[in-house]
Amino acid sequence: MKKRFAIVMTLIMTFSLLAGCSSESEQSGSAEENKLILGIESELTSFDVENGDFALDFVIRRCLYEPLVHVDPVSGEEEMRLAESYTVSDDKTVYTFKLRPDVKMHDGSTLTADDVVYSLNLTKESSYVGKNLSAMKQARAVDDHTVEVTLNAPYAAFMKNLSMCFVLSAEAHRAGTDAFNEEPVGCGPYKFVSYENDNKITLEAFDEYYRDTAPIETIEIRMFADTSSLAIAMESGELDAAAGINPVDYENVVSNDNIVVDEIATTKFCMLSMNEETEPFNDKKVRQAINYAIDRQFVLDASREGKGNPTSLLFNTAMTCTEGVEEYEYDPEKAKQLLEEAGISLPLTLNTKLSTYEGCKTEAEAIQESLANVGINVEIEILESGALYGGLASGDIPFSLTRLGTSAVDPDQYYNMVSENGFSSLNYSRYVNDEVEELMVQARSEKDEEERDTLYREALEIIQDDAPYAVIYEMPDLNASVKNLNVNWGLNGMYYLYDFSWK
């Protein structure tokens, strides 16, 4: 019996030793091998430039493909990429791009205007990212290295949106999307090597990339279904970098001496929408009172361990047009006073529920508490996200709490939230104000940056006063990386792994 026990124990120990060794070797040496293992909490839709809008879809596009021009999301500064230079017609509707002659595709061919036109048309047709090119009327190849893009009307944010459109090999893509997804061909800094088990993507630096070859030779991207598994994999040394750490795991991850966690500003924000077609939200004073009643820092502490930026501004605060616009501070007394002026006797029990989905439940509960403090009682209703979006689009949900994010960092992205044209999409409050509509439309075609900012600032001031929404907080991404990795996480999840390197 003892002998048998000894044999079993020996087996178990040998087994553990083997397992231990192999994962040890996996853990270290990423820097020596010049390889980056990135974990991300996201799915992948495809390797195309247009099919899908998950976080990972964009990360991959920024590796395999190139935009014509890169535009800094905040400063608007432009860096030429596939385009060598471009000109704009006097009426600001025709953009002519001169392409670099020396851009090689991953299959060895040279980039031509045909690839660009094909990719732009493909993107425009997309139900995921087509909105980035909604201003484009048509794209055509003038010659092999010149592309002309015509807009429906002048559109100031066009270059910003264009920088999120990527170019792939038209020839490879014409052969069929299924085949293309098996072996995508682009002209970006990395080329596709393999996609295993639907959860591991391997990319390799492209030697003939038209700028310098990428500093990191191999990139391995691992997909996670759950943020806590992502955090644990980062902590246990299985990953070199992790995008999308949950605030709950922040302390654990950051307590590891070898890891740094960066807070990356994004356009994601959490907001209450108050449908102006329903009682009592048809009264501006009530909407303002709710804005004053919410203790935003408390909501943020309760739901996201304080990670985020409490603000009541609808437009993202990274944008210059938000500077100097007055915010709603937490002021329960003021809220009570406004409700009194609106002829409401407290305590008030709302006959509508606060609708939200599972992901915002904690926020909703904290808001419920804030509102109860000024005498507004409301019940919370948790819906499936599909049902919630459907109800909001049809105007059937009067009071809701949702999270939103915009693809570009540009005030025009909020147009559908404040215009009648957005009733079926993002205008959850059914907010209409002719003055705002006029300012937003005018600013859209204004080329002068400062003038455009002024128009948007004016619009924002009116929106803030009308208070159709009560924005609660802006939400940063928490991205972790090992200390000897140089990272550049960009803004709003728009990072190029080309900009990463080992120290």
Next chain:
Amino acid sequence: MYKYVIKRVLLTIPVLLGVLLIVFTIMSLTPGEPARLILGASADQAAIDAFNQLHGLDATFPERLWNYLKDIVTDLDFGRSYRSDKPVFDMILGRFPITFMLATLSIFFSAVIGIVLGVVSAVKQYSKLDATLTVTAMIFASIPSFWLGMMLILGFSLNLHMFPSHGADSWQSYVLPVLTLAVSAAAGLLRMTRSAMLETIRMEYIRTARAKGASPRDVIYKHALKNALLPVVTSLGISFGTSLGGAVVIETVFSIPGLGMLIVNAIRDKDFPLVMASILFLAALFCLVMLIVDLIYAFIDPRIKSKYLN
């Protein structure tokens, strides 16, 4: 025998049809449009309408059901995923080997551990060993698998660095998820085997076997176990089905790209064709496993075998 198999295979058709109808109805009745979930909150009505038209979602419920059935019957076409636009069975078959491996390994280990310890426990009834085993089994049967999974990750991945915490890249990645699944299944099997054995060893024919002088070992393994195994085999078959279901939870905890995770994501998107096909696939598999279980009976129990032969 063949007749029986053919009859059973044919019987799965109404079962699958029933599953299809139920899932299709549930998916249609639950609120939320696939278009809104897949295209995102910022999509406008025009994009939503275009999506619905493209996928035939603007038709009425009976029309959609009819079209779906028609495509399956005439072309064996189960459709393409709304999200990725890939044929659904390519996606399912790409993911299935991982889930199958998880389920098979965990059933294998749980059967070995559960049956052996169950027999030991029954033979040594009321001993200290029996008490320990029964209590341990009770504890493990009660632990929720997602919690056990997380604890194993904390212990073996984070602190000891022995096994990876996620993925399905190497054999090491299977250790923790298989352990998680196997432990609770083994606990159930142990209890089942123990009670079946206890019942059997009190039977008169066991006493007869002992009386004619068969060795205790032969009595247990040849006479008792073979008869006690019948309910255990049924429960093994059911366990296999539960493992496939349990894999949904375990795959999420361990970020394993199996069928379970595919289904979870598809349901979240209301990706009709993908949900339907995955569930039909699992249902068909379950029917197959139950058929195999019934056939195994024949080998264990001669009474049933003789029935087939007639």
